[in-house]
Amino acid sequence: MESTIDEISNAYEDLVAAAADVVREREASGGRRTAATDVALENFRHRWEHFRASCDRAEEVIDMARRRITTEYVADAASAAARPAEAGLPPVSVLRLEHALHAVNSLAADLRRGSGGGAVPSPPTSPSGVTPQGDKAD
Numbered sequence: 001m002e003s004t005i006d007e008i009s010n011a012y013e014d015l016v017a018a019a020a021d022v023v024r025e026r027e028a029s030g031g032r033r034t035a036a037t038d039v040a041l042e043n044f045r046h047r048w049e050h051f052r053a054s055c056d057r058a059e060e061v062i063d064m065a066r067r068r069i070t071t072e073y074v075a076d077a078a079s080a081a082a083r084p085a086e087a088g089l090p091p092v093s094v095l096r097l098e099h100a101l102h103a104v105n106s107l108a109a110d111l112r113r114g115s116g117g118g119a120v121p122s123p124p125t126s127p128s129g130v131t132p133q134g135d136k137a138d
Helices: 002-028 035-082 094-113
Strands: none
Touching (some): 035 094
16 A cells, blocks of 8 residues: 555656646746647646556555455454354444444545545444434534
8 A cells, every 4th residue: 555655646746846847848938839848748748647547546456445344344244243142242233334334435535635544534424324323412
């Protein structure tokens, strides 16, 4: 995951540098189209495509991780529900499963926004949009 984040970060820095080059070339040419501005624009286009591709790869990594975590959680919960007494685990509830799914989706959204998990989490809601009873304000 770190390599994916580093790739996005580097691609973003390259994109910003290419955008600055376009602005510099435009100013140098007095706003006219020249060979240098065309080269700068082409470089910017390539950097933009690279940045988008690295974002797409990061989204694929996040989606795979979310599916894997969700699948593992459901499988663990199902096996524990089949034998809760011998596993020493409480029975699985829909509410617990919804909270786990919400946590995974929140982490994925934070990573898409680039916050790295530093954002304050929103109150958990179920996939249907209903706030669980224990989280409602009086």
